[in-house]
Amino acid sequence: MAAPRQEHDVFQAIADPTRRKILRLLVEKELPISEITDQFPMSRTAIAKHLRVLSEAQLVSGKKIGREKHYRLRPESLAELQEWLSYFEQFWNNKLTMLKYRVEHQEDKNSIVVKPTDLGKAKTNKSREGSEF
Amino acid sequence: MAAPRQEHDVFQAIADPTRRKILRLLVEKELPISEITDQFPMSRTAIAKHLRVLSEAQLVSGKKIGREKHYRLRPESLAELQEWLSYFEQFWNNKLTMLKYRVEHQEDKNSIVVKPTDLGKAKTNKSREGSEF
DNA sequence: ATTAAGTAAAACCATTTGGTTTCATTTAAA
DNA sequence: TTTAAATGAAACCAAATGGTTTTACTTAAT
Known part of the structure; x- marks a missing residue:
């Protein structure tokens, strides 16, 4: 090292x-x-x-x-990785496929149930609160 | 190398x-x-x-x-990376935050507009069509 | 006040990594 | 059919990487 x-x-x-x-x-x-x-x-x-x-x-x-x-x-700091990955997803699966994957894997305790209303809100909320994304 | x-x-x-x-x-x-x-x-x-x-x-x-x-x-093959990352997202941002990020960054040509109806559909559709995720 | 626990830092080492140069092979073009 | 283009493969090299052992420094506990 x-x-x-x-x-x-x-x-x-x-x-x-x-x-x-x-x-x-x-x-x-x-x-x-x-x-x-x-x-x-x-x-x-x-x-x-x-x-x-x-x-x-x-x-x-x-x-x-x-x-x-x-x-x-x-x-x-993993956001950097996420961002890098998301670039390829554009040309790979479309976002919807990713969304599906995410939502399907929300069986853990800390997960939040994503309701259509929440997504709608997120879509228009441009401010990314919190540190760096 | x-x-x-x-x-x-x-x-x-x-x-x-x-x-x-x-x-x-x-x-x-x-x-x-x-x-x-x-x-x-x-x-x-x-x-x-x-x-x-x-x-x-x-x-x-x-x-x-x-x-x-x-x-x-x-x-x-980037799916492996995505999967690894998603593990940490559980304890980091909640999925909703990630969804927000995704949706906010959909200004490119290949993107798909995610409508609440689409998300709802995705949530119940368990079959992940296509190669590997 | 000693002693032991927990860590930090340095010196060292073998292997891997990222690059090079050189030579050989395959295939298109003149 | 020569010749040039594109690649493959090998040998080599310096630096980075992942580990070790040893020594020293703080802080808790006896």
Whole structure:
């Protein structure tokens, strides 16, 4: 890994399977490095470096809590990926197909039921509230 | 680059900016290696290797036409990426926010206007026609 | 006040990656 | 039928990547 001297982008950051798994772990809750390390067959130092790459890509952020450093998921940066992908969807499936996919997969707890009225509202609401999209 | 002996996944394939640009080029139309190379400041051989990586990730396919080899975009493999991303969206923006984003960005020629009726239909239609999602 | 836990940082290493140059092969064109 | 265009493939190279071990620094706990 060494010192990632140049700025890491999101694409680079998610290219590594270990880092993707780390992101998955952090979805659940904040975790200190040691606990993250427990989930992998490599050294704590290696994980720390992966966390650094993720951090530089703004996919996670860490704060010190006592003598531990807790890392937290920062999924907002995935917007870049989403945006990149959406470009290809234009020429691939049409948006409606994507919408269908989304809606069909809304069986999880955090999902929101999308009603026609909501969509209509969204369609005219140009302001994207919240950070960056 | 060397010989990519182990199977390349999509995440790896799109990690490189040159490869992402190649994909963008191929959105427009099929292109022979030489024409692709014209768009970059590197050798034809380098581009050929990038195409090999993309090919192994099933993001492009090539067919010989005369003495040229034409490459074509295979966006279906991006589904894997989309699926991975959608997992995080559950905990990030809710689906509605994503829908809003989509709909707000439908000012291109190929887009489909999503009407509330369409969404309603999609929501109950479980069959995902066409290749793979 | 010591000791142990948790991390940070540096030095090191093998493999992969992204590029090059060179040479061979296939196919279109003069 | 030569010749030139387009590609394929191999050998090579520097830098990046993913890992390790070692040493040092903070902070909690005894």
